[in-house]
Amino acid sequence: MATRLKKNRKKRGHVSAGHGRVGKHRKHPGGRGKAGGMHHHRINFDKYHPGYFGKVGMRYFHKTNNQYHKSILNVDRLWTLVPEEARTNSTASKVPVINALDHGFTKVLGKGKLPEVPFILRTRLVSRKAEEKIVAAGGRVELTA
Secondary structure (H helix, E strand, O other): OOHHHOHHHHHOOOOOOOOOOOOOOOOOOOOOOOOOOOOOOHHHHHHHOOOOOOOOOOOOOOOOHHHHOOOEEEHHHHHHHOOHHHHHOOOOOOOOEEEOHHHOOOEEEOOOOOOOOOOEEEEOEEOHHHHHHHHHOOOEEEEOO
16 A cells, blocks of 8 residues: 555654553553463453363374375265276176275265166275265175275
8 A cells, every 4th residue: 555545644743643642552562462361361262262271182192193094985986996897787686896995995985976876885984975875876885894
């Protein structure tokens, strides 16, 4: 913004520029940032931010998330794991088996749509929404260890 348009131009010539002679406009009278949350700003923190201070739960020392990693696959990508003719040649008596574990996927999630072709899915973990979609398409989920 140009200097000539700033509010401060109006205050030129007036000694304390709207900040008062007694209280004075000092740099950070209450401290910088969130200073004083436990002390002089306690009322504000208690009133508007309850639960800001303190701890919750147990500590977990040296948590490594690698052991919790699950490689995921959405239901819209399930049919890419088997050849195209497996889907076209599928009948009620002869259904294709899609084994997600063989392709390196541990968990199947429910994003996307499935064609109305029955199949059997073998995987270790499956979300609720994914299972609903598979069953609605005429399929079945077999959980393996």
